[in-house]
Amino acid sequence: MKDLKMYVDGKFVESRSGKWIDVLNPSTEEVVSRQPEGTVEDVEAAIDAAEKAQREWAKIPACQRAVYLHRIAAGIRANGDKFQEILVREQGKTQALAAIEVGVTATYFDYMAEFARRIEGEIIQSDAANETMMLFKKPIGVAAGILPWNFPFFLIARKAGAALMAGCSIVVKPSQLTPENCCEFCKIVDEVGLPAGVFNVVTGKGSVVGHALAGNPKIGIVSLTGSVDAGTQIMEAAAPHITKVSLELGGKAPAIVFPDADLELAAQAILESRIGNTGQICNNAERVYVHRDVKDVFTKLIVRKFQAVKVGDPALIKDVDMGPLVEKRALDGVAAKVAHAVEQGAQILCGGHRIGEKGYFYAATVLDKVKQDMDIVHEETFGPVLPLIEFDRIDQVIEWANDVEYGLASSVFTKDIDTATRICRELQFGETYINRMHFEAIQGFHAGVKKSGIGGADGKRGLEEYLSTQVVYLATHY
Numbered sequence: 001m002k003d004l005k006m007y008v009d010g011k012f013v014e015s016r017s018g019k020w021i022d023v024l025n026p027s028t029e030e031v032v033s034r035q036p037e038g039t040v041e042d043v044e045a046a047i048d049a050a051e052k053a054q055r056e057w058a059k060i061p062a063c064q065r066a067v068y069l070h071r072i073a074a075g076i077r078a079n080g081d082k083f084q085e086i087l088v089r090e091q092g093k094t095q096a097l098a099a100i101e102v103g104v105t106a107t108y109f110d111y112m113a114e115f116a117r118r119i120e121g122e123i124i125q126s127d128a129a130n131e132t133m134m135l136f137k138k139p140i141g142v143a144a145g146i147l148p149w150n151f152p153f154f155l156i157a158r159k160a161g162a163a164l165m166a167g168c169s170i171v172v173k174p175s176q177l178t179p180e181n182c183c184e185f186c187k188i189v190d191e192v193g194l195p196a197g198v199f200n201v202v203t204g205k206g207s208v209v210g211h212a213l214a215g216n217p218k219i220g221i222v223s224l225t226g227s228v229d230a231g232t233q234i235m236e237a238a239a240p241h242i243t244k245v246s247l248e249l250g251g252k253a254p255a256i257v258f259p260d261a262d263l264e265l266a267a268q269a270i271l272e273s274r275i276g277n278t279g280q281i282c283n284n285a286e287r288v289y290v291h292r293d294v295k296d297v298f299t300k301l302i303v304r305k306f307q308a309v310k311v312g313d314p315a316l317i318k319d320v321d322m323g324p325l326v327e328k329r330a331l332d333g334v335a336a337k338v339a340h341a342v343e344q345g346a347q348i349l350c351g352g353h354r355i356g357e358k359g360y361f362y363a364a365t366v367l368d369k370v371k372q373d374m375d376i377v378h379e380e381t382f383g384p385v386l387p388l389i390e391f392d393r394i395d396q397v398i399e400w401a402n403d404v405e406y407g408l409a410s411s412v413f414t415k416d417i418d419t420a421t422r423i424c425r426e427l428q429f430g431e432t433y434i435n436r437m438h439f440e441a442i443q444g445f446h447a448g449v450k451k452s453g454i455g456g457a458d459g460k461r462g463l464e465e466y467l468s469t470q471v472v473y474l475a476t477h478y
Contacts, residue, residue, distance in 0.1 A: 002033040004179055006042065006203055007186035009049035010196025016041050021176055021204065026092040026324040027313040027359045033090070035179045038204030043212035046171045046200040050142045051218050053197025054169035058139045065165060066113035068194050073109040075188035076102065083153055085315075086181045091149060092323035092360070094314045097277060105157045108442055112161035115463055119166070130477065136470045139167030140244065141220030143466060144213035146206070146234070147182065148225045149175035149326055150280045156185055158457050159223050160199060166466035168220065171200045173209045177326055206230060210237075217241045221466060224248070225282075228405075228451050246455030246465050248282065248448065250380045251408035253438060254401040255285040256391075256423065259293040261413035265435060267301040270386070273411070273438040275309055275364055278322045279384035280330070282452070283409030283431060283438045287370075287377055289391045289400060299349070299388060302366060306386070307350050309364035324360040325383060331360040334383030341367055341376040346387065372400050380406065394419065402428045407449035409438050430456070 003020075005012040015036035023033045036042075057065070076083065080102050087098040124133035145159030152175055163170045174182035182201055189199045202209050210230070214222045214237035223246040224234050231247040238245050255273065257266050273285035290298050314323040325331045331354065338352050351365030362383060370376060370387040377387060391397040401410060410429040414420055420434050430448040431440060440446045440458065447456025455465050 001031055002180070004033055004035045004183040004203065005186075006036050006038065007183070007189070007199070007201040008042070008046045009053075009200065010190070012186070012190075015039055015204065023090055023177070023179060024327070025089050026326050027315060029358060029360075033180050035176065035183070035203040038173075038202040038209045040208065040212045042202050042204070043171070043209055043216070046202050047142060047213070047216050047218050049197035050169040050171050050200055053195055054139070054142055054167075057169055057195060057198050058167040062116040062119055062165065062167070065167065066116035068192055069109045069113035069161060069164060071192035072188055072194075073106040073113075075192060076106040076109070076185075079188065080106075083181055083184065086184060087153060088314045088323075090180050091152060091178045092314065092326060093277060094320055094323055095318050098314075101151060101154050104442065105154045108154070108157035109161050111442055112157075112165045112463065115165055115460065118460070119463070119467070124471070126473070128475065130475060132474045132476075134472045134474065136472065137464075137467045138470055140466050140468045141168060142218055143168045143170040144219050144222045145170055145172045146210050146213065146222065146224040146226065146230075147172060147174045149177040150277055152178040153181045153185070155225055156182055158462075162457070162463045163466045164198065166463055168466050169198045169200075171202060171213060173202055173204070173206070173213060176203065176205060179203045210234065214238045214243065214245075215240070217243075219243055220468075221246060223455075223457075223465070231453065246457070247453040248408075248446065248457065249451060249453045250406055251282040251284070251448065251452055252286045252378065252380050252404045252406040253283055253409040253411065253429070255288045255411045256397055256401060256413065257288065257290045257294065257298055258412070258414040258416070258419060259291045260415045261294070262415070262435070263294060263298050263301055266413035267298060267305055269411070269413070269435070269437040270302065271305045274386045275322050275384045276439075278325055278362075280326060280382050281438075283440065285386070285411060285438055286381060287387050287389060289389050289397045292390050292392055295388075295390050299368065302386070302388075303349050306364040306366050309384075311355055311361050311363065313359065322364065322384060325362055326360070328360055330382065331362060334362055334381060334385060337376060337379065337381050337383075338365060338367070338385055341370070341374060341387065344374045344376075346370050346374065346376065351384070372403065378404055394422070398423070398426050405451040408452035409433070411436070411438055
């Protein structure tokens with residue numbers, strides 16, 4: 001078992017509490033490491049270090065800040081196998097997806113570094129004579145990044161890459177379920193010589209560390225990826241100081257299959273969108289609406305694909321399709337949602353059960369006879385369960401697709417440009433995928449509406465989350 005360390009002001013430290021939190025391997029239920037149980041005092045020390053470092057970090061030309069980001073990307077690639085192994089062990093991610101996550105994390109740091117010469121202000125025409133109006137973009141200050149467990153390595157880059165490039169310092173809190181990859185990442189930060197205090201990590205409970213980060217008046221922005229409940233708590237903690245929040249929360253993505261769709265393409269894309277990361281992605285396809293004219297054919301296709309899904313310990317089986325759910329609470333939650341759906345009239349076509357007695361494995365599951373008013377259609381499942389709902393008309397399916405509290409991702413499968421265009425115009429979601437699986441690009445903007453969050457990440461708009469605006473009115477007298 002490995003003892004992890006926090007990283008504060010350029011030093012690897014333990015918590016002032018002297019307490020530890022165990023980290024389990026979800027495939028074996030064995031303790032694989034333990035993390036320091038951070039305190040409010042630990043958070044305050046990290047924020048103080050970040051505030052002091054940020055003043056000097058912001059003065060460094062952006063092109064020089066970019067050099068550090070490129071060095072970090074190179075360090076990730078040089079240690080890729082190590083980070084992949086950690087992701088497989090502590091999160092249960094498949095080896096293939098772990099390799100993708102590590103690669104994209106390195107690419108993201110490189111991508112953000114390329115904005116060094118693209119952070120731009122404006123010259124605005126004044127109404128007054130002999131006056132120049134200038135709009136400056138400045139770093140917002142100290143950022144707090146609260147990470148999820150489902151993509152624990154990539155989210156370091158999504159939050160810290162943009163923050164550092166913007167001239168902010170950052171304090172990161174990894175999920176207590178998956179802290180090792182972040183603690184290991186600190187070694188790269190240390191090796192590349194990033195100035196002390198610019199990047200800090202405090203481990204521990206969200207109720208303590210996350211709350212202390214969000215409630216500190218020295219924080220300029222709190223960026224959280226997590227549940228709606230977590231986002232609500234962060235907003236409440238940030239409210240007294242009117243601290244900016246950027247939240248990516250839950251999702252209940254609809255996938256809509258029209259009768260003219262390529263059904264094989266649709267079934268494969270929806271399969272990959274549902275079982276990816278064992279269904280534990282905010283923009284996974286959570287419900288499928290299938291036109292009645294192709295419902296029977298599509299159902300046979302999707303069931304055959306789900307029945308072929310290979311489940312197992314990704315550390316032992318290289319080509320496994322799904323690993324375990326992240327913890328027992330997640331396993332019990334998915335099982336309870338399936339059981340409740342059956343009570344409400346749904347029919348299990350395949351799956352619907354735990355696999356084995358050790359590890360948090362759950363079979364890829366397809367539910368039929370699902371009606372729009374069932375809870376499984378409205379509540380986020382966050383597991384490999386796919387409910388099928390039959391529809392007749394485009395008006396009906398648009399109304400049903402929008403009839404949820406969430407608004408992150410959505411998809412449509414059709415060959416008709418008019419149908420696709422109308423769907424894009426009328427669906428109330430931050431992302432819509434047409435004839436492809438759900439998976440965003442780093443140059444886009446990953447953001448939701450309704451209870452899926454506030455603000456967003458990726459692309460130039462994601463970088464702008466960490467910038468404040470100052471308008472200068474320069475009057476000259478000559």
